[in-house]
Amino acid sequence: MGELLQFPGNRAGSDEQDGVERSSAPSRHPAGTARVDAAREPRSGRDDADAQDEARWAVPGVDDPSGPPRPEPTRASKRAENVAIAALTRHDASEGELRAKLVAKGLEPEDVEAELDRLRSVGLVxxxxxxxxxxxxxxxxxxxxxxxxxxxxxxxxxxxxxxxxxxxxxxEDEEVAADRLQSVADDRARRLGSLAYDVAERRLTAYLMRKGYSGSSVRAAVRSALASAGIG
CATH class of the missing domain: 1.10.10 (Arc Repressor Mutant, subunit A)
Incomplete structure (x- = not known):
């Protein structure tokens, strides 16, 4: 009987040589480990739910990890953006004017064009x-x-x-354009009352041409305006 109660490790050799069939060894894990492992299982479910929520609220093209990566802003790109936004805040501007402004600030051509591309994409240019x-x-x-x-x-x-x-x-409708021309001529003629007719006519004609009018419509507007102003 004593030999049958010997434990493995007290003598060399295998169980098969001893002819002793060992039962499986009891678990060495602490008693609470099984409960801890069981508690971990629902967590993966919560993680999956969180991931699904993130996917549901993701903004296409912005938060989509499968989309093209957004370049990190550089010091130059931030400066270009600041210059452009400051210019647009002060007054309306064309793309060419913004390009000239950015170049004048010493920005590199690639940074200038990148900022203009960004402004076009958001409708600011x-x-x-x-x-x-x-x-x-x-x-x-x-x-x-x-x-x-x-x-x-x-x-x-x-x-x-x-x-x-x-x-x-x-x-423009021809009548609308003619009415505006006559209004501009009449307003200017009232300031020429002290001049001789030929001088007033010459000055008023030149003024209207600088305003972008020409041809027979200008001559007609000048005659009418000078007559209304009492110059003759």
Whole structure:
């Protein structure tokens, strides 16, 4: 009996040599380990739910990890953005004007174009929309004709093809244009009352031409304006 009670490790050899069949050894894990492991299982379920919530609330193109990575802003890109936003805050600007402003600040060409691309993508730079707004202001507030408007748009660095397209889309009714021309002529003629007729005529004609008007419509407007002002 004593030999049968010997434990493995007290003598060399295997169990098979002893002819003793060992029962499986009891678990050496602490009694609470099984409960801890069991407690861990629901956590993976919660993690999966959290992941599903994140996917549900993800913004396409922004939070999508499978999308193209967004470049980290650099010092140069942040400076370009600050310069551009400051310029747009002060006044409306064309893409060409913003490009000139960024270049004047010493920014590299690639940083300039990257910022302009960003501004176009969010709608802060749009030469066609800019030209449309400027045409309306120049007609209504400045009383300009199309020739002066065209020149002004080019001076604001709007591309020629954009200028042509916008003016073609915003063609004025002839009567509306004639009424505005006459209003501008009448207003100016009232300031020329002390001049001789020929001098007043010459000055008023030159003024209207600088406003972007020309042709027989100017001559007719000048005659009418001088007559209304009592110059003759």
């Amino acid at each position: 749009d030469d066609a929309a800019f030209a449309e707004r400027l045409v309306s202001r120049l007609r209504d507030r400045k009383g300009l004709g199309d020739q002066a408007i065209r020149s002004t748009l080019r001076g604001r660095l709007v591309p020629q093809d954009v200028v042509d397209a916008v003016l073609a889309e915003q063609v």
